[in-house]
Amino acid sequence: MTITVGVFDAKTRLSELLDKVSAGDEVIITKRGRAIARLVPMDDGGRSVEAALAALLEVRGRSLPGPESIRDLIDEGRRW
The missing domain is CATH 1.20.5 (Single alpha-helices involved in coiled-coils or other helix-helix interfaces)
Structure with a gap:
């Protein structure tokens, strides 16, 4: 599942977002409506x-x- 959040929300919910990423989700971080980063689980x-x-x-x-x-x-x- 892909989750999209703004940079402010990402800062305030970072721990929660990292838990979701470790569970296999992908997080897209946006700034002023434009995607600037993607958090994905680490592979081996x-x-x-x-x-x-x-x-x-x-x-x-x-x-x-x-x-x-x-x-x-x-x-x-x-x-x-």
């Missing part, structure tokens, strides 16, 4: 981003060439 996207970064770091650690491989790459580059 932050956790998945952290997991993705950890996975990338793990793959990166496995795919870095060792000292011998780096020397081969440098030598190969000098040939051209």
